[in-house]
Amino acid sequence: MSFYEEHCLPHLIHCACGQKIIQRQRAEIVPVAEGRVLEVGMGSALNIPFYDPDRVELVWGLEPSPAMRRKAHKNLRQAPFEVQLLDLPGEEIPLDDHSVDTILLTYTLCTIPDWRVAMQQMRRVLRPGGKLLFCEHGAAPDARIRKWQNRVNPLWKKVAGGCNLNRPIPELIETGGFSIQSLDSGYLPGPKFAAFNYRGIAKPA
Numbered sequence: 323m324s325f326y327e328e329h330c331l332p333h334l335i336h337c338a339c340g341q342k343i344i345q346r347q348r349a350e351i352v353p354v355a356e357g358r359v360l361e362v363g364m365g366s367a368l369n370i371p372f373y374d375p376d377r378v379e380l381v382w383g384l385e386p387s388p389a390m391r392r393k394a395h396k397n398l399r400q401a402p403f404e405v406q407l408l409d410l411p412g413e414e415i416p417l418d419d420h421s422v423d424t425i426l427l428t429y430t431l432c433t434i435p436d437w438r439v440a441m442q443q444m445r446r447v448l449r450p451g452g453k454l455l456f457c458e459h460g461a462a463p464d465a466r467i468r469k470w471q472n473r474v475n476p477l478w479k480k481v482a483g484g485c486n487l488n489r490p491i492p493e494l495i496e497t498g499g500f501s502i503q504s505l506d507s508g509y510l511p512g513p514k515f516a517a518f519n520y521r522g523i524a525k526p527a
């Protein structure tokens with residue numbers, strides 16, 4: 323791992339993901355989580371303050387990056403429920419079939435290298451009737467913006483830890499065997515090529 327990836331990137335991700343506008347998105351979706359929750363790509367644990375402690379039994383925080391797990395400690399100390407960190411990627415979820423009530427995916431599907439395998443793994447561990455909550459940036463609906471997303475993506479991916487600007491998030495979720503129950507999408511403030519947001523709830527199809 324390079325010096326940039328080890329020391330600079332975790333801080334940059336923490337700051338970018340901690341912006342007020344992103345925190346407002348978290349406030350809309352995280353409190354819906356209930357029961358045994360799996361957070362895929364927990365990052366610096368910025369979702370922790372937004373969970374409803376009366377609804378959550380346990381959170382598994384899956385996060386493959388040691389540097390991000392270290393960055394998470396401050397928020398994890400404040401959790402009023404049990405959190406178990408899992409040091410593996412979304413492609414290798416170490417949980418039993420149907421053992422999870424809610425999966426939470428915030429600004430992570432853009433980064434997971436083998437998203438198909440990761441979605442299959444999420445589908446496997448989620449119980450029938452369970453919920454997949456998602457809040458992700460991705461492909462914009464406007465052709466002109468999408469063109470820029472495709473142009474900028476190779477460079478962006480290098481500096482942003484493997485993040486892709488142009489993934490069609492609802493398509494990825496449905497390809498993974500989920501049916502989308504509700505979806506809010508639109509541009510957040512900021513440069514349009516990085517600001518198209520998808521927030522919603524899906525269930526196993």
Ligand SMILES: C[S@@+](CC[C@H](N)C(=O)[O-])C[C@H]1O[C@@H](n2cnc3c(N)ncnc32)[C@H](O)[C@@H]1O
Pocket residue numbers: 335339362363364365366367368369384385386387390410411412413427428429430433434435436
């Ligand atoms: C932009 S951050 C978002 C973190 C957090 N979900 C949030 O909302 O603040 C993306 C996270 O995905 C993690 N990640 C990278 N590859 C992954 C993979 N294969 N499976 C799960 N998470 C991954 C990164 O280490 C990083 O912490």
